Amino acid sequence: MAKEKINTEDQKKVRGFVQRIIGKLIFKWNHHTTMDLFCTAELAELCMRARELIWSEPICLKLEGPICVMGDLHGQFDDLLGMLDLNGWPLTESEMIWFEEKTLKIKRSGRNEQKSSAQPESTPIKTPKGSGEVKPEMEELGYKRYLFLGDYVDRGLFSMEVVILLISLKLAYPNRVYMLRGNHESRSVNCHYGFYREVTRSEHLTNFSQFTAFKRPLEVPDVGVLADLTWADPDPTVKTYKASTRGASYVFGSQALRAFLKKLNLQMVIRAHQVVEDGYEFFDGRRLVTIFSAPNYCGQNDNTAAILCIDKKLKISIVGYRPAQRDKKFEKEKRSKVPPKPC
Secondary structure, eight states: OOOOOOOSHHHHHHHHHHHHHHHHHHHTOOTTTGGGGOOHHHHHHHHHHHHHHHHHSOSSOEEOSSOEEEOOOTTOHHHHHHHHHHHOOSSOHHHHHHHHHHHHTOOOOTHHHHHTOSOOOOOOOOOOTTTOEEOOOOGGGSOOOEEEOSOOSSSSSOHHHHHHHHHHHHHHOTTTEEEOOOTTSSHHHHHHHSHHHHHHHOOOOOOGGGGGGOOSSOOOOSSSHHHHHHHOEEOTTOSSEEEOTTSSSEEEOHHHHHHHHHHHTOSOEEEOOSOOTTSEEEETTTTEEEEOOOTTGGGTOOOOEEEEEEOTTOOEEEEEEOHHHHHHHTHHHHHHOOOOOOO
8 A cells, every 4th residue: 555645734733742742652751750741732633633533544444464453441541551561552663663773862873774765655535435445554564553442431440542643543544544433432431431521630739820720610620739738648669650559649759759849838738648657657758647536446556546747837746545544534424324214
């Protein structure tokens, strides 16, 4: 199949920004960066271009092998990357090298330099009019062709990344990637299962003025600033961020905490949300303290409660509380109480 020539400056710009998005998601994305890699204008342009391309395809696709079929992804972007690494990308080896070099600004010498010197080009769909038939590429070209059956979003934490990568690959290589629509590609379903909240609340706390955007009453979303403030926990075994075993938000390490404090010009974080034996627990050289004020939590923990006090000079002190102290004081009174008569 003949390759389409880029004959206008507009096409070159579109090709360029799509390739930059693909490179960032493959080689720069991690749990910490998430959507910081892109701006709103880029994603709006991506959606417009993808809509034009997908609308140009027939609803019923007739595809020939060889082709790989993938089912529900549900925002599990890490796993999507892992499966493509395992089974093969819709990119040739030389194209992957080109993306890596351009994204990470790597310079190679010798055979690798010659191998990756050419910019990857997309090949357009050519569909026989009215037939809905799409001819496959030859297997020996060195990449895999994929049919995705839908349900790209909801429930997982990174639905936007899944959609962005797939539609970017679709735009760059339309005859290597095909996308069907699942029941979760629906506005009503998205509003209940997370994707809507991810799109409208996908941001990080960089300035306290961001809180003015929230209007009461509101529910805590699955992702975003409010989810992180209410669900995230410190973890001494990680440096930056890692998915939380709670199933929401992340755990964060000392490097992430220090970057957060510096960005917001803070000295310490005071937070709750975790049972700690003494009622308080410092983290990362007293840059963070956890306060827990429910002693003997659920009747199953032998933990002390704590109250943190801050004076006018911002010096802190901690008061501990054990239930036995209060029980002893009122023990006599409890024993002398007469049980109420039954009605």
